[in-house]
Amino acid sequence: MSRKVTDKVVDNRGTRHVKTIIVGSGFAGLGLAIRLSEQGRGDFLVLERGSDVGGTWRDNTYPGAACDVPSHLYSYSFAPNPNWSRSFSKQGEIQSYIRGVAERYHVLDRHVFDCDVTSIRWNDDDARWEIGSSKGDFTADTVVSAVGALCEPALPDIKGINDFEGEIFHSARWNHEVDLTGKRVAVIGTGASSIQIVPAIADQVAALDVYQRTAPWLLPRLDRPYLLPERLAFKHLPIVQKLSRSAIYAIRETQVVGLAKFPPLMKAFEAISRTKLQVEIRDPELRKKVTPNYRIGCKRMLISNEYYPALDRDNVDVVTDPIAEVKAGSIVTKDGTEREIDALIVATGFHVTDSPTYNVVVGKDGRTLAEVFDEGGQQGYKGSTIANFPNMFFLLGPNVGLGHTSMVFMIESQINYISDALATVDKLGLRTVEVREDAQRAYNIDLKKKMDKTVWNTGGCASWYMDKHGNNTTLWPDFTFEFRRLTKHFDVSAYDTTTAEADLKVVAAQ
Numbered sequence: 350m351s352r353k354v355t356d357k358v359v360d361n362r363g364t365r366h367v368k369t370i371i372v373g374s375g376f377a378g379l380g381l382a383i384r385l386s387e388q389g390r391g392d393f394l395v396l397e398r399g400s401d402v403g404g405t406w407r408d409n410t411y412p413g414a415a416c417d418v419p420s421h422l423y424s425y426s427f428a429p430n431p432n433w434s435r436s437f438s439k440q441g442e443i444q445s446y447i448r449g450v451a452e453r454y455h456v457l458d459r460h461v462f463d464c465d466v467t468s469i470r471w472n473d474d475d476a477r478w479e480i481g482s483s484k485g486d487f488t489a490d491t492v493v494s495a496v497g498a499l500c501e502p503a504l505p506d507i508k509g510i511n512d513f514e515g516e517i518f519h520s521a522r523w524n525h526e527v528d529l530t531g532k533r534v535a536v537i538g539t540g541a542s543s544i545q546i547v548p549a550i551a552d553q554v555a556a557l558d559v560y561q562r563t564a565p566w567l568l569p570r571l572d573r574p575y576l577l578p579e580r581l582a583f584k585h586l587p588i589v590q591k592l593s594r595s596a597i598y599a600i601r602e603t604q605v606v607g608l609a610k611f612p613p614l615m616k617a618f619e620a621i622s623r624t625k626l627q628v629e630i631r632d633p634e635l636r637k638k639v640t641p642n643y644r645i646g647c648k649r650m651l652i653s654n655e656y657y658p659a660l661d662r663d664n665v666d667v668v669t670d671p672i673a674e675v676k677a678g679s680i681v682t683k684d685g686t687e688r689e690i691d692a693l694i695v696a697t698g699f700h701v702t703d704s705p706t707y708n709v710v711v712g713k714d715g716r717t718l719a720e721v722f723d724e725g726g727q728q729g730y731k732g733s734t735i736a737n738f739p740n741m742f743f744l745l746g747p748n749v750g751l752g753h754t755s756m757v758f759m760i761e762s763q764i765n766y767i768s769d770a771l772a773t774v775d776k777l778g779l780r781t782v783e784v785r786e787d788a789q790r791a792y793n794i795d796l797k798k799k800m801d802k803t804v805w806n807t808g809g810c811a812s813w814y815m816d817k818h819g820n821n822t823t824l825w826p827d828f829t830f831e832f833r834r835l836t837k838h839f840d841v842s843a844y845d846t847t848t849a850e851a852d853l854k855v856v857a858a859q
Contacts, residue, residue, distance in 0.1 A: 363486070369393040369771065370480060370489040372466050375404020377744035377760045378495030379447065380425060383454045384768045395456070396464045396482060402451045404497050406444045411523040411542060413549030414440035417570075417652050421594040422601070422755040425450060429590050431583035437572040469494075470711040471739065476780050476847075478740065491774075493767060495744040496706050498823070505537060505697050508674040515678060516692040520546060529692055531555050535680055537672070538696035539565055541651055546696060547665070548655035557665045558680070558688055560672060563810070564638070566622045566645040570652040601754035602828060608646050608753060609826045612804040619645040629657035638667050647808025649752050698813055712737040713783075727822035728793045730784040730843065731836055732759075733766050739783035742767045748796055749832075750814075750823040752805075758829050766836035773839050780849045788843040799826040 369385065371378045374397040382395050401407050416423050420433040423443070428450045434442060451457050461484050468481035469492055480487040502519040504510075510517075518524045520542040529550055535558040536543055544565065551557055575583075583590040607614035622645055630636040639660065660667055670682035679689045707719035714737055721737055722728075729735045732749035733742055744763050751759060774782060800806055800821050805814055814823040825832055 364488060365485065366477075366488045367392050367394050368489065369491045369493065370478070370487060371395045371493045371495050372469070373397060373404065373495035373497065373744075374399075374402045374451075374460060375406070375495065375497050376425075376447065376757055377497065377763070378404075378493075379451055379456070380757075380760055381493060381495060381744060381764050381767060382456045382459060383427075383450070384764050385771075386454060386456050386459070388768065388772070390771070391459075393459060394487070395460045396466055396480070396484070396487075397460055397462050398465045400462050401448065402457075402460070403444045403447045405521075406440055406447060409521050409523075409542070410440060410525070411520045411546050411549075413545035414542075415545060416440075416443060417541065418601075418755045419597045421590060422597045423757055425757060426594075426761060428453070429587065429594070431580065431587075431590055433575060433580075433583075435572060435574045437570065466709060468711070469709055471713045471741075473713050476740070491740045491742070491771065493742045493744060494706075494710070494746075496704070497745055498704070498750060501704050501706065502695075503698050504695060505672075507537075507672055510675045510693075512677060513675050513693055515690060518694065520694060520696040527692065529554050532691040533689060534558070534692045534694065535560060535688070535690045536694045536696055538698065539563070540696060540698055541649060542698075543696040544651050544653045544656040546694065548653070548659040551659040551662055551665055555664065557662075558668050558690065559660065559665065560668045560680070561639070562669075562671070563643075563648070564641045565648065565651045566619070566641050567625060567656060568618065568622055568650055568652050569625060570654045572654070598754065598758070602830070604753040605828050607804070609799065609803045609805075612644065612646070612802070612807060615644060615646045615804055618650070626657065630661055632661060635660060635667060638669055643810035644804055644808035646752070646804040647810035648812045648814075710738065710741075713739060722816070726818045726820050727816050728789060730789040730792050731763075731766060731832075732825075733763055733770075733836070734784040734789075734844075736784050736786045736789050739781045742770065747822045748825055750825065751829065752814075752824060754829060759825065759832060762829075762833045762836045765833075766839055770839040770841075773841050777841070777846070778848050779846050781847045782841070782844045783846075784844050796826065800824075 369392065371381055371393065374395050378395055379402050382393065385393050399407055416438050419436055420438040423438065424430050424446060430446050464482050464484040466480060466482045470479045472479050478489045478492045480489065480492070502521045504519065516524065516527045530553050532554055533556045534550065534554045536547060537560045539559065539561045547557065547559055626636060626640060630639065659665060668682060670684045670686065673681045673683045679687050681687045707722060708717050710718040712718065712721065716737065727747045729743060729747035732746040735743065744760060749759050749763065770782065803826050805812065805821050805824060814821045816822045
């Protein structure tokens with residue numbers, strides 16, 4: 350069935366029931382769809398608001414967009430790509446890889462694209478989820494949220510920003526119809542997207558103002574094109590690529606010791622970063638501006654060989670004074686300086702701990718996911734389930750994020766857990782599964798103990814890792830192989846369960 354036929358079938362019928370609905374088709378949702386298909390579970394749909402698979406790699410097409418995890422590690426373990434052109438892949442190549450995997454595993458006909466999910470509500474009487482969307486209504490026995498953390502752009506709350514009359518767009522919604530050549534441009538933000546955008550446009554624009562609230566720590570980007578002999582070896586000797594992936598994984602995993610176990614070890618990375626700063630920024634005043642005032646690793650460590658040299662250009666200015674307001678054609682900082690601009694690029698990241706998508710999901714007691722998180726903090730169990738939301742699983746849920754290595758590893762760990770959960774439900778004839786509150790509480794107490802000594806909590810910075818309660822609900826504070834161990838099998842003993850047979854007995858007794 351083609352994608353077009355799938356969409357037509359969905360549009361032309363009333364409420365459609367499927368056993369499992371996956372929301373989102375980035376690396377996570379697509380990976381689970383492939384696993385379900387490989388297990389012979391054909392009764393599922395993937396609802397994707399975009400027009401293609403890929404998630405963040407489909408959406409982020411800004412100049413210079415690339416990955417900061419080596420190519421061989423930033424790919425599915427079951428679908429190695431011997432054709433990577435370089436050690437750190439660019440956006441277009443990653444998106445092509447994801448699309449190619451979807452085609453190779455024949456799951457595109459299980460997708461409904463351009464489908465914006467507007468509500469996900471639990472019906473306790475029927476023990477199923479009711480899903481509203483722009484492509485009609487659905488019901489499902491199980492819902493899996495594969496909505497990534499980097500999907501909802503965060504716009505700054507700045508006076509007058511909506512009154513700006515020039516070109517304005519978020520980095521994740523880049524307007525390719527706008528020609529920045531010769532224009533006066535401002536970039537707000539100095540995070541992972543900004544450090545790629547600034548070098549990509551610096552020699553094109555007439556003037557570039559980079560508004561910095563917090564200076565990032567930068568490390569060298571050890572990026573290079575793969576040589577032909579290497580590419581031939583990857584293609585014809587799969588063991589070579591496998592060994593390369595394993596070596597990259599092992600090297601990256603050693604960073605956890607400094608990040609989460611013994612933060613003083615991060616001083617070695619700080620020394621590298623300070624040396625890089627000293628060599629690449631000639632102007633002492635500028636160097637002082639872009640020197641971080643917190644410990645390395647507290648915020649996401651970034652890699653670039655081009656950012657500092659771009660800041661050192663004559664047509665680039667780093668502005669550290671806070672923005673007071675945006676006018677029709679300028680930005681005014683709190684010191685009273687007004688800088689005229691033609692275009693404004695907002696590179697201020699995403700709603701990670703306060704995603705608007707949390708308002709869409711309504712649990713068994715009538716509270717939304719946003720309300721549950723607001724009252725008790727953003728907590729889950731193994732990043733995969735949340736009390737009050739039976740028969741619902743989360744890919745990339747609370748405390749699954751990483752700052753040092755590939756998220757694909759964590760995604761595949763969760764896929765193991767969730768696919769085993771679905772198999773357990775079938776095997777035991779379960780009607781509902783919901784993580785017990787005491788199990789979730791105990792899990793989070795242990796997480797917090799581990800988190801308290803990490804550099805993310807002790808490094809003296811404010812980061813998007815933290816929720817409004819001051820808790821780091823984003824990152825995993827341990828080795829990733831430990832998370833793989835914890836999610837190898839579905840531990841049904843940590844869950845409250847009901848069976849269809851038990852429910853029938855209750856009805857009969859009434």
